Amino acid sequence: MSIVAGGYWAFFSPYAQGFGLFPYRGVTDEKVVALTFDDGPNEPFTSQIAEVLRSRGITATFFQVGACVERYPAVTARLVRDGHEIGSHTYSHRFSDCLRWSRQRADLERGRRVLAAVLGAPPTLFRPPWLFRHPPMLRFLRSQGMEPVSGHFAHALEVFQPTAERMARRAIAKTAPGAILIFHDGLEARTGERHRTVEAVALVADALLAQGYRFVTVSPLLGIAGARAQEPAVG
Numbered sequence: 553m554s555i556v557a558g559g560y561w562a563f564f565s566p567y568a569q570g571f572g573l574f575p576y577r578g579v580t581d582e583k584v585v586a587l588t589f590d591d592g593p594n595e596p597f598t599s600q601i602a603e604v605l606r607s608r609g610i611t612a613t614f615f616q617v618g619a620c621v622e623r624y625p626a627v628t629a630r631l632v633r634d635g636h637e638i639g640s641h642t643y644s645h646r647f648s649d650c651l652r653w654s655r656q657r658a659d660l661e662r663g664r665r666v667l668a669a670v671l672g673a674p675p676t677l678f679r680p681p682w683l684f685r686h687p688p689m690l691r692f693l694r695s696q697g698m699e700p701v702s703g704h705f706a707h708a709l710e711v712f713q714p715t716a717e718r719m720a721r722r723a724i725a726k727t728a729p730g731a732i733l734i735f736h737d738g739l740e741a742r743t744g745e746r747h748r749t750v751e752a753v754a755l756v757a758d759a760l761l762a763q764g765y766r767f768v769t770v771s772p773l774l775g776i777a778g779a780r781a782q783e784p785a786v787g
């Protein structure tokens with residue numbers, strides 16, 4: 553393996569564990585799956601996904617960007633009231649903030665503070681943008697009682713919004729007991745068109761329900777003890 557490929561693998565791969573635990577699935581033989589949504593809240597798509605989930609009695613995990621939470625705090629609060637789990641996904645989701653750890657850490661802490669104000673307690677779960685992580689970040693998360701979470705990208709080209717059927721087929725094929733599937737209800741810290749993701753989530757949910765899957769949020773799937781109860785402080 554070249555140094556470039558090796559570096560990519562260690563810093564960005566959803567599956568590499570070289571720097572410490574970065575779980576991409578729960579270890580179980582049971583038919584359970586965790587749907588996760590990054591980069592929101594982004595309206596109207598986040599609320600549309602929430603409606604797809606609510607109508608099927610499903611809970612999921614949302615890794616949210618602080619700047620977007622400031623735009624839609626009531627959407628985040630409502631997700632929690634509906635039984636979903638909220639994790640942090642930084643404040644700005646800017647790649648430039650990843651280049652210096654001091655800036656990245658400040659951005660991470662700011663995102664966590666914004667969520668804590670809305671949730672009534674800081675979130676335990678953290679997913680780094682682009683899954684980019686390194687040893688100082690993982691050490692810092694551990695020192696703060698935070699848990700980094702990876703997963704399987706539901707569809708590699710979701711950002712280009714292929715048809716819902718294509719995204720759903722890929723996501724369903726990747727699902728195995730304990731899987732953590734990554735969708736995007738937003739686009740970094742910007743707005744983004746996501747109606748095909750909304751449709752894909754409905755297709756995936758129906759197919760997996762028909763296969764006998766149960767839907768869980770990430771903390772119970774990974775057996776994360778002491779996940780703080782989230783009580784929305786605004787709404």
Ligand SMILES: [Zn+2]
Nearest residue numbers: 590591681682
């Ligand atoms: Zn992201």
